[in-house]
Amino acid sequence: MNTSAAESADSRDLEHLACAAPFVFLLVAAADGSIDKKELKRFSQLMAQDEYAILTAAMAQVGWSIEQLLAACKERLKDPVNELMALAKVVDSRLPADTALQFKAALLKLGHAIAQASGGFLGFGKKIDKQEATMLAVIVAAFSQSGASEAGAQAERSGTPEAVLNDELFPALKPADWVTDARGHVAMQSIFLGDEIKDNEPVIGYVHDNPQTVAFVPFESIGDHLPIADVHKHAMDNLERRLAAAQ
DSSP: OOHHHHHHHHHHHHHHHHHHHHHHHHHHHGGGSOOOHHHHHHHHHHHTSGGGHHHHHHHHTTTOOHHHHHHHHHHHTTSHHHHHHHHHHHHHHHSOHHHHHHHHHHHHHHHHHHHHTTSOOTTSSSOOOHHHHHHHHHHHHHHTOOSOOOTTOOBOOOOSHHHHSSTTEEEEEEOHHHHHHHTTTBOEEESSTTSOOOTTSOEEEEEEEOSSOEEEOBGGGOBTTBOHHHHHHHHHHHHHHHHHHTO
16 A cells, blocks of 8 residues: 555544544434434533543544534435444554443443433433334444454354353344345344345344454354344343443
8 A cells, every 4th residue: 555545544544533423423313313402412511521532532633623523424324334334443443452442332322321312212211212223233233343353254053042142242233245145144133123134234143252253153043942132132231241341
């Protein structure tokens, strides 16, 4: 890569990190179809708090105002799934492992706080709808990537619920072009939880994130003895604990 190309890549990654907090804000605030002044005010207040300093430091790197960052992020809402996956990749590749976990934890905490400004949130409140549950699944699954390489990862042979539901089970957001080859081989479900899996949509897969390998949960592990909903809940709970430990 020549100097110009490297500088361009660095600039794009810097912008990804700077837009992370505004982007998550827009995803959560717009989950109900609109963004109100109360949510915008809450976002500005949160960004002034010390616990979100890791996010505001990233925002400051590009020298843009919050208004400029929000405007830039609106374009990213056209393809939120791929944008989240790209963001997770940049966070894991550009930041030290501990800092990357802290960055993701702060983003999820921000999402909770924004949602609380207008009521229930993504499965964590009294006003829960399908859109919010879907957004939680997408955001958390995208941030579950640990930075470990999935190249050549295979489904491991774990046939019992006890073997699947362990502390290393995590969700993994996968692109639509992955579905064709993986369908029928590894456990997965639509990002619209409970809906039929479609070839042209991303899905949530499930992996055991071991120290040296990332192994997908095999398709034959799920069924009446182990519903996919149980796998999803366990994976999400594990990720919540991992990110909470980073705060």
